[in-house]
Amino acid sequence: MYNHEQITLCIIDDIKSVVDGLTAIEWADEHGITLVGSSANG
Numbered sequence: 001m002y003n004h005e006q007i008t009l010c011i012i013d014d015i016k017s018v019v020d021g022l023t024a025i026e027w028a029d030e031h032g033i034t035l036v037g038s039s040a041n042g
Contacts, residue, residue: 007033016040 011022019040027033 008036009033010036011038014041 009027011019013019019038023038027035
């Protein structure tokens with residue numbers, strides 16, 4: 001039996017291009033990670 005924990009991710013950085021680049025990644029499809037939010041201002 002496998003123990004799979006759900007991984008969630010919130011991306012926060014003060015540089016908008018970093019946030020844009022990281023949110024462009026297909027987290028769920030490629031890595032099984034759910035992106036729950038992002039912000040360009042911490």
